[in-house]
Amino acid sequence: MFSVNFAIIFPFIIAALVPFLYRRIKFVHIGWFVMLVPITLFILLARLIPSVASGKTFFHTYNWIPSLDINFTTYLDGLSMIFGLLITGVGSLVILYSIFYLSTKESLQHFYSYLLLFMGAMLGVVFSDNLMVLYVFWELTSVSSFLLIAFWNHRKASRQGAQKAMLITVSGGVAMLVGFIMLHTMTGTFSVREIVLSIRDFTDHTLFLPTMILVLLGAFTKSAQFPFHIWLPDAMEAPTPVSAYLHSATMVKAGIYLVARFTPVFGGDQVWFWSVSVIGMMTMFWGSFNAVRQPDLKALLAYSTISQLGLIMSLLGLGSIALNIGYSADSIIYTQATFAALFHLINHSTFKGALFMVVGIVDHELGTRDIRRLGGLFTLMPFTFTIAVIGGLSMAGLPPFNGFLSKEMFFAATVQISNADVFSLQTFGVIFPIVAWIASIFTFVYCLIFIIKTFLGPAQPEKLDKPIHEAPVGMLISPLILCAFVVGIFFFPDLLGKYILQPSMASVYPTFGDPKELTPSIYAWHGFNAELMMTIGVIVIGALLYNQLKKWKPVYGLFSQKYTFNMLYNSMLSSTEKGSTIVTKGYMTGFLRDYLVYIFVFFIVTVGGFLFYSGAFSIDISTDASIRVYEAILVGVMAVAAVAMLFAKSRITATLLNGVLGYSIAIFFVIFRAPDLALTQLVVESVTTALFLLCFYFLPEWKRETSSSKTKLTNAIVSIGVGVVVMLVAFSVLNYEKFETISRYFENAYELAGGANIVNAILGDFRGFDTMLEVVVLFIAGLGIFTMIKLRAKKEDADIEN
Amino acid sequence: METLIIILIGILTAVATYLILSRNIIRVILGTAVFSHAVHLLILTMGGLKKGSVPLLKEADAPYTDALPQALILTAIVISFAVTAFILVLAYRAYQDLGSDDLHALRGTNDE
């Protein structure tokens, strides 16, 4: 049995091998070798179609991080089969196409590595049952897409496009990840199948709604839904095979896959219905509306893809309503939207793949994609023209092409949904058919633009760098195969319906009994009904609009460039950057004093604040030891000496005052019965003073502090605050009902450690380890000082590094 | 006595804080020195003052004053000596190479 896990890993392995093979295989284009991968996988998958069609699913687990419930579990069912076939099928064709598109001068080893990486990742996304693993592959698609978009990374636009795509899709992915984690929190599992089975118990959970929104964010960003669509046009900087593969047929459909996959989880919910369908509709409209004004063929296709993805998305939204109503004879009608979605998904992949390849051919052969420089190609590029017509008309929703069938089903679904009596659709439902219809008109218009402005009308060879000529045969094979599907599906739709769509309907509606019920027969002709009227309307109005394009095009001027989402994205990035710079440099002043003030203020606020807020402060002087006169005088001496340090005019005075403090502390150590301390303090203080004097030789006399009085006042307040807080906590600690200290134990020092000096016994024995490390500290300091003095920057060294 | 010493600790701390906020590096270093004085007294005070005799077993009789804080302070004194020595040398090395002992002048060039 062929393991799906292997199917996922296989491209990764080959991807890793490609750079090595590339070095070995000089005589033949490496693409031929690479192409074997998707073809093999496609054949392996295709052989499973009959079993899947009969309702069988394949499930396989490979332990990865079992202790965290993260396992490489794959699940092959109808839904994943569709995507698996698309990924491998379109993948094979795209690689074939790319063999002729990319010259051997390009760094092919990178290209095909990335492409295989992407393929594996994409297969991983659609076959993974474990959400974490799904996410792993999800992000890998973003990463590989990033690499592919930035393939010509010496171009600034490529890099920017790659960054935009990566940021938006990864951000969505991160949101989705949070959603997945929340699902795990609710259901206790990462397995989609198990979640589908148990989710009904959690629909009232507080996390249910946030989870749904987060998962949708992932889907919407990936599938370029409004307003996240902005990355897709910029992603057209990628080589055209990449656009044909990732940005029309596969990666952008990952979001569709996710929504379809999660329909059984969230499908019955009102928020799900409205957000998926409305966002889809908006995307569809906005995409088609904007496609019309694109002078760049590839950009036109990008917006068209956005629009078509919106269409599919909205259909999935509409279809989810069936889950709210529940399985009944009435609700089956609503599942047809989902059916249409899956159907159009396939259709779109076929015609859009072909169209991208057409643009690739034009670009490759003529060196431009700008419709203002093109026209009249049909005579010299007849095959290309044919492909363009087939693809374009299918996209426009005309017979005899597959796009017509799914477009009609789409209209039907919108009309039906406006009659549903849940979710206030009685009132608002009517917007669906209206928006669908308007969007389709624009779709029709840009399809005409695509075909007519490129291939018909007068040729403008003077605007081209190269003579007009037909593409090599190799480049035409792939789009022609896709066109064959475009036409073939129109004539034999039920074959697709039965073997491919029906099992996937079972995946979306697992609770809906026999999937056969959910699978309608698809007819090209279904009488004069609402959808056909709508289609006719689209053609008539569309043709009119195309004719009058020059007159109404200024309408686009109303949509100021300033307020596009693209500008929003750009200004968000740049203002984040600017704002961050201002804020960061605002507090990271480089002044030590400022940093210290932050730290002190934080100390005062948290420690002092909490001390009072919690009522922990207490003071009790009754248990104090007595005070002698001389002690009081010495305390006074220390206080005065300390304060005098602040006003000392010369550094040496201050140093001497510090010495006075040190000596006075020594005498307090005497008063407090700490002979060892007194000795140490005395020596250390003297040596320290000597060090100060030594260093003063190298340092200038200090000047008056010239800080502003405001700074000084702040410093004073902070200082007093710190002093007071330290003092108050000390009072409270002193008044705390103490535990017996562990020190009593050390009073047996003589028996235990053979020393009568307890302090020394502690230092040498009980806590000898501290002493040992303390010596190390001292040693490091000594050695470090030596190093600091002896090792100086070489004069000629720049101040940058090493 | 404890109260008095704690007030002294408060004063020393405040003075040290003010010093460490200065622009002149020597004042800052002196601030760190005063900080150590304050905390050494604090450790001793927190262990209790004059609560027993000198912690020498043959010298005096129990109860002994708490010896553990004394050992801790001893360690702390030596460490703060090491650190003070280091930063002093650092200060003059910085002055030699950067030509200033004013921390305002040692702000550093941020990029852009």
Added chain:
Amino acid sequence: MPAQFLLNLFIAFLWMVLQDEDELKITTFFSGFLVGIGIIFLMHRFFGTQFYLRRLISIIKLFFIFISELAASSVLISKQILSPKLKIKPGIFTYKTKLRGDWEITTLAMLLTLTPGSVVMEVNPEGDMFYIHAMDLEKSKADVLRSIGKFEKAIMEVTR
């Protein structure tokens, strides 16, 4: 002179052994040493040299001279400090000493400095001239010079 000292040690040891005690005691040794001092003092002429502890006696003498000078001038200085009005005229004067060698010069300078009212500020590079700061030049210069004389004599008794 070292011979005298060795002999003294020998006598002390002999004394200790003669005591025939169970263990050797440092106190016994010490008393033996004292006995030895007495014997040697009586017999030192046999060696043809001076009694080796004479120097010690000179040192003790010097010490007492110094203590009395110290006390006297302390009282003087205290009076001056405590008198309601300061009536002093300080100044620096020079003194050329007969003493030679680091130890002699140092001792003299230290004694002078310890005695209130005078501080040796500088010694010239040749080491025979003192620059002395006096608290009250007019009144106490004579006293100081008298002290210096006493000290010089006492020091030479020790060293020569």
Added chain:
Amino acid sequence: MWKGGLLLNTSQIIELGAALLILLGSIMSVISAFGIIRLPDVYTRSHAATKSSTLAVLLSLSGAFVYFWVHEGFISVRLLLGIVFVFLTAPVAGHLITRAAYRSKVKLTDNSSDDALKEVLFPEDK
């Protein structure tokens, strides 16, 4: 019985004497402290400081020595060594400070009568 009392009294008296010695020392110390305030220049002040306080320390250390001897029968070599040490070092300190003062051009008080060092050290200032 009373003999023991007398013995005790003797040592008490000696202890008292030691204490008085210390008191005297402390008084000397205060006097020299006054000197340090009242005297007009650093040179005269150094007289007060090095001398009087040397005496003060001599007195108090001797007092302590006597006290420990009498009270605990303990002859403290360290105290004796301390006295010796002070005597060894105090004059050197006084000498060095005044020399340093003069060489760093700290002025003598105005009513100084004579300055034999000036022509030797700073002939150019004449």
Added chain:
Amino acid sequence: MVEKILLTALALFAFSIAIALYRIIKGPSMPDRTVALDMIGVNLISSIAVISIVLKTKAFLEAILILGILAFISTIAISKYVERGVIVEHKSDN
């Protein structure tokens, strides 16, 4: 009686220290301060001796000698600093 005398003496020593501190703060010259610091050292020596008596312990007698040593070393160091700016010379000129 003895203790009272000793405490009085201690107070007087402390008082002297306070006065010396005044001189340190006031200056005006560096040698003035050095003299005063030296004096503080000497008074501390006396104080430790007296405190030892009051506390009836010999534990601090080492401190007396140490303090003597250190006061000496500090004074030399400061004097040399005042006089020459450098306190440890490479090679003295004589």
Added chain:
Amino acid sequence: MRINDVILRTVTKIVVFIILTFGVYLFLSGHNTPGGGFIGGLVLASAFVLLYLSSDIESVQKSLPLDFKMVAAFGVLLATSTGFGSLLLGVPFLSQTFAYFDLPIFGKTELTTVTIFEAGVALAVVGVVVTIILSISEDE
């Protein structure tokens, strides 16, 4: 007039020996009276400091040709290896033992491994303090 340091140097000759003796005493007696490796080491170091103060680096170096960095390193090594010894003996790290011996001259004497440990500490302290002072002073 050149400075004549005769007084300082002469007195230092005596004083240094007093300090050195005292330092060794403090180091040895630390177990029962105030003192120990640290203090002993510090006092020894201050004796060296006094030497450098009263004389100059070159002359001290001539009569005392020691690399104090190495002294310090040796000290640290000594202090740590007493701990390491216990590793070999299979007792907890830094286990100290002590015993009393009757020695001819010193009488009943306590010998402990702590003494070795403390000797390391003292050497390290001396080495470091002198290294620091010399490093600074030798700087031009």
Added chain:
Amino acid sequence: MNNIIVLPLILPIMVGVLLVFLRPYIRLQRIISLLTMIGVACISVYILNRIQTEGIMRLDFGGWKPPFGILFVADSFSALLVLTASVVTAICLIYAFSSIGERHERMFFYPFILFLVAGVNGSFLTGDLFNLFVCFEVMLLASYVLVTLGGEKAQLRESIKYVVINILSSWFFLVALAYLYGTVGTLNMAHISERVAEAGQGPLLTTVSILFLIVFSLKAGLLLFFWLPGSYSAPPTVIAALFGALLTKVGIYALFRTFTLIFYHEPSITHNLIGIMAGITLIVGCMGAVAYKDVRQIASYNVVIAVGFMLIGLAVGTQTSLEGSIYYIIHDMIAKAMLFLLVGTMIVLTGVTKFDQMSGLIRNYPLFSWMFFVVTCSLAGIPPLSGFVGKVLVGQGAIENGSYVLVALAFISSVVVLYSLLRIFLNSIFGETIISPEDELPLKKGLLIPIVLLGIGTISLGLEAEVLSSYVSDAANTLFNPSIYIDAVLSGNK
């Protein structure tokens, strides 16, 4: 006898001191120091595995039973950190061999590195709070020296700030220790925990705990990270890498230890405060990471972000989130070392510090460039690299605990991390190559190999997370159930 657990500290120290004697023999120094770190790594693997079978290991120094003596306690958490620290140091040493230069090597570079590691390992292992202070100081002193080593102007300038702020934090540490000793009268961490539990963590003890929070936050760079960006961008690359990998982790370790073992009774105050601090740290860290064009600054602010992230695990305080943080700490040690080595090498190769002044490095240094991409993805938590598991578990714990704001901040921060590093990648690695072939500096193998090793580390740690899982879950379990630690230390004195 558990003497083996002192080796991660004592071995580097003794070898470090020995190397002082071997000053002229640089090759020998290199070999010995590398062997030492490899040895320590092996030892810690052994320790880690013994803990799994025999439970927490403890070593009472001098044989003094707790709470009276000092002791080392090795649980899975500390052993894991010791292991990671040692491995990272060993790898960084290899980088140092061909980057640091003989001048530094002659000036005791290797001893200082070994002392630094000793301090770090000691901090991870000690069971005594005052000893923790001392171990901190060992580490800090070594870091002070290393940050100034070479004496460049920027180093001197920034190190003053670094040293002063750390002196201040050490001071706060001592103050906190004084207060704690004044209240509970003991220093042994397990014993403190027992006494705090016995007395109830009243307002005063909570106040003291906040002070400890400040102390360790200063070390960890939690909110109070002002010392960090400057001092991490001044020293030579390898030192910056070690700093980035190790220094903040010690503070983080201390926060985890104290606030799970000792002050865990008032989470509504302390852990919430940590949460707030972590949140703000994430925000300002993110701002810093996009504010600068200097690649080292960006790397430094990435350290800050990671600190915030790791502390969320503590703030949330569930076993899952603790587990996540532990994974993340291990990951971050490796990935941050790698990042700092990469940006440092970039600066060496190009001679400029800002990413917009570099371009197209991938042409000349492809493997190096891919390593940068790997670390970018790793730090952004992109699976299956090492940052992922920790990220997921922290998020999971936080969600279970209802800390949604922290979850949001944590996950948004990983996007910002991605953005900040992607900017470098796109501008410096990708793009037109501006260095002509003749100006191109060769990338020494000695610089590339350690980077690749770390890259392999971050990849395999992600792919083979299961290898760690039993250790990490044991570590989290011990943190979550303080009684395990306390029992191991205080009862059944071995």
